[in-house]
Amino acid sequence: MVKLDAKIPKGPLADKWDNYKSSVKLVSPANKKKLDIIVVGSGLSGASSASSLGEMGYNVKVFCFQDSPRRAHSVAAQGGMNAAKNYKNDGDSHYRLFYDMIKGGDFRAREANVYRAAQVSTQTIDHFVALGVPFARDYGGMLETRSFGGVQVSRTFYAKGQTGQQCLLGTYSSLSRQVAKGTVKMYPRQTMLDLVIIDGKARGIITRNQLTGEIERHSAHAVVLATGGYGTVFYLSTLALGSNASAAWAAHKKGALFANPSFIQIHPTSIPVLNEYQSKLTLMSESLRNDGRVWVPKEKGDKRHPNKIQENERDYYLERRYPAFGNLVPRDVASRAAKERCDAGYGIGDTGLAVYLDFNNAIAKQGKKAIEDKYGNLFEMYRKITGINPYEEPMRIYPAGHYTMGGLWVDYNLMTTIPGLYSVGESNFSEHGANRLGAASLMQCSGDGYFILPYTIADYLADEIRTPKIPTETPEFEEAENVSREKIEKLMNIQGKQTATSFHRRLGKILWDHCGMVRSADGLEKAIIMIDELEDEFWNDLKIPETAGEYNQELEKAVRVADFFEVGRLMCQDALERNESCGAHFRSEFQTEQGEAKRNDKEFAYVSAYEYNGNKKKETLHKEPLVFENVELKERSYK
Numbered sequence: 001m002v003k004l005d006a007k008i009p010k011g012p013l014a015d016k017w018d019n020y021k022s023s024v025k026l027v028s029p030a031n032k033k034k035l036d037i038i039v040v041g042s043g044l045s046g047a048s049s050a051s052s053l054g055e056m057g058y059n060v061k062v063f064c065f066q067d068s069p070r071r072a073h074s075v076a077a078q079g080g081m082n083a084a085k086n087y088k089n090d091g092d093s094h095y096r097l098f099y100d101m102i103k104g105g106d107f108r109a110r111e112a113n114v115y116r117a118a119q120v121s122t123q124t125i126d127h128f129v130a131l132g133v134p135f136a137r138d139y140g141g142m143l144e145t146r147s148f149g150g151v152q153v154s155r156t157f158y159a160k161g162q163t164g165q166q167c168l169l170g171t172y173s174s175l176s177r178q179v180a181k182g183t184v185k186m187y188p189r190q191t192m193l194d195l196v197i198i199d200g201k202a203r204g205i206i207t208r209n210q211l212t213g214e215i216e217r218h219s220a221h222a223v224v225l226a227t228g229g230y231g232t233v234f235y236l237s238t239l240a241l242g243s244n245a246s247a248a249w250a251a252h253k254k255g256a257l258f259a260n261p262s263f264i265q266i267h268p269t270s271i272p273v274l275n276e277y278q279s280k281l282t283l284m285s286e287s288l289r290n291d292g293r294v295w296v297p298k299e300k301g302d303k304r305h306p307n308k309i310q311e312n313e314r315d316y317y318l319e320r321r322y323p324a325f326g327n328l329v330p331r332d333v334a335s336r337a338a339k340e341r342c343d344a345g346y347g348i349g350d351t352g353l354a355v356y357l358d359f360n361n362a363i364a365k366q367g368k369k370a371i372e373d374k375y376g377n378l379f380e381m382y383r384k385i386t387g388i389n390p391y392e393e394p395m396r397i398y399p400a401g402h403y404t405m406g407g408l409w410v411d412y413n414l415m416t417t418i419p420g421l422y423s424v425g426e427s428n429f430s431e432h433g434a435n436r437l438g439a440a441s442l443m444q445c446s447g448d449g450y451f452i453l454p455y456t457i458a459d460y461l462a463d464e465i466r467t468p469k470i471p472t473e474t475p476e477f478e479e480a481e482n483v484s485r486e487k488i489e490k491l492m493n494i495q496g497k498q499t500a501t502s503f504h505r506r507l508g509k510i511l512w513d514h515c516g517m518v519r520s521a522d523g524l525e526k527a528i529i530m531i532d533e534l535e536d537e538f539w540n541d542l543k544i545p546e547t548a549g550e551y552n553q554e555l556e557k558a559v560r561v562a563d564f565f566e567v568g569r570l571m572c573q574d575a576l577e578r579n580e581s582c583g584a585h586f587r588s589e590f591q592t593e594q595g596e597a598k599r600n601d602k603e604f605a606y607v608s609a610y611e612y613n614g615n616k617k618k619e620t621l622h623k624e625p626l627v628f629e630n631v632e633l634k635e636r637s638y639k
């Protein structure tokens with residue numbers, strides 16, 4: 001029987017982390033050298049974890065499916081990274097950042113973890129500056145900041161619209177330093193297929209070498225998953241195409257509980273779907289809403305060129321509905337408001353599924369150069385994709401699948417329910433409740449890796465110093481390898497007619513329609529049946545060309561899609577169980593008269609954590625009650 005213990009340290013909120021650090025067990029330098037740690041993932045969370053653990057003296061092996069850690073999806077992050085530095089003297093503090101995140105997440109996150117994330121945010125920015133990340137600076141040379149949704153301070157540090165790229169390069173440099181020192185060994189082009197558990201503890205992984213098709217065994221004293229989010233479950237999303245749930249799902253099948261699977265963020269400002277052959281959507285960063293104004297024509301079906309529509313004929317609906325936060329309301333609120341306008345017939349363009357994001361006023365006030373300095377690369381990206389020059393006419397945007405607040409359940413140590421298995425960054429569920437605030441993910445990923453895991457992992461490893469190197473010639477490794485081989489053989493042997501991509505597209509549509517921005521009990525029940533049927537079809541009619549013993553991207557996709565069916569079904573189960581609306585989880589049956597999310601704190605102030613019972617079997621729901629001692633639970637208002 002799984003018992004959820006969040007292991008939150010005692011004491012006042014602001015002191016918990018300092019007290020914890022002073023009392024947590026330590027591993028001596030001599031013993032660290034004897035301990036092996038596997039890190040799966042080399043994005044901001046994985047590379048920061050690995051470089052810190054390597055610097056501390058552990059032996060670290062890092063796996064990723066790209067050819068280089070620099071290509072992890074984190075490279076795509078655009079708008080910035082939060083830190084409660086209060087450089088603008090606008091009233092920011094650790095508590096304020098903590099409060100904004102708790103409120104932004106609609107009171108569905110654990111207080112202690114969120115407060116700690118706010119605390120380490122300030123160290124994280126200093127660390128990146130020391131690594132040489134070229135954050136924007138003002139004329140006097142001080143670090144510049146901007147605002148993001150759901151906050152009234154300016155705490156987001158940025159490098160144009162390439163913050164993720166610059167931070168990942170900084171982190172890659174610290175990782176490379178460890179590789180050169182021999183404390184970290186990189187294993188690129190490897191896909192993790194399974195987790196190996198020996199005597200109840202995570203002791204290794206099974207991987208597939210993507211270039212040769214070879215199945216490999218790797219052992220360690222602890223395993224860290226830093227494998228990112230599963231927003232690609234929708235097929236069309238703002239994520240990198242390779243982002244997936246498979247590593248986390250393998251751990252879930254082996255006993256790691258999966259938390260809040262239905263909490264998925266739909267980002268309001270993606271370039272809209274242009275045609276049905278599209279395989280990817282491109283984000284236009286939330287930072288653009290600092291200067292861009294969102295509007296639709298006041299007249300339904302107004303097909304005039306946007307520049308011909310006069311000021312008094314435009315409905316700046318976010319400013320109208322949410323005067324206190326205006327265009328900078330949080331993402332869930334902005335996305336639903338765009339959907340509401342489009343569903344009511346005010347959407348623009350051929351599909352009617354788009355709204356305008358307009359920089360005309362900002363350019364008139366600040367000049368084109370100022371806007372170019374802040375967002376130049378995003379404007380260029382938009383122009384290249386759409387052929388429209390956003391300096392001259394408004395961008396067209398629409399919500400798209402983006403970020404997963406759900407993920408592996410972890411305690412305060414970032415350990416899952418499997419001893420010795422950790423999860424950091426977007427792959428865990430821990431800090432964003434039902435809706436993540438913009439620029440809070442890079443902050444969490446780097447905070448987890450640079451400043452939290454290096455302490456918390458010692459709490460476990462201190463008891464492992466007498467455990468010799470873990471051998472891979474054991475029945476547990478044998479069995480996990482066989483299961484992985486059988487799964488691949490089964491997929492290869494179907495020899496049907498339809499590609500993995502075609503199934504993925506259909507699965508994504510089911511989830512987008514029924515478990516996307518708005519959900520209902522009826523729609524979710526139907527979706528589960530449709531997913532079951534589609535999954536049967538997949539296992540009977542999948543086509544994978546070529547063989548498994550070579551570079552085969554179709555096989556890689558098929559492995560991911562096979563897992564996405566199960567993930568999608570759990571998302572629907574979770575969305576059905578949660579009979580309330582909160583953050584990004586909006587059930588049409590539970591809304592206020594003004595169409596806002598209606599929480600039910602009495603019955604649902606908990607984290608849902610699911611236990612796997614076998615494919616197509618309903619998962620067992622465990623509840624971690626959320627205790628709020630430092631904030632008052634209120635209806636979230638941005639008016």
Ligand SMILES: Cc1cc2nc3c(=O)[nH]c(=O)nc-3n(C[C@H](O)[C@H](O)[C@H](O)COP(=O)(O)OP(=O)(O)OC[C@H]3O[C@@H](n4cnc5c(N)ncnc54)[C@H](O)[C@@H]3O)c2cc1C
Nearest residue numbers: 041042043045065074077078079080192228425426441442
């Ligand atoms: C377009 C876009 C813009 C964004 N902009 C911002 C922003 O401005 N600010 C912000 O805070 N957040 C932003 N985010 C969110 C943020 O980028 C991500 O949440 C964050 O980068 C995730 O980092 P990570 O380390 O958890 O995972 P990732 O960077 O996704 O890395 C995952 C790693 O795991 C590896 N991996 C995955 N599965 C396997 C497997 N089965 N086997 C082996 N390896 C595996 C991959 O190879 C990769 O190395 C943005 C997201 C998107 C989509």
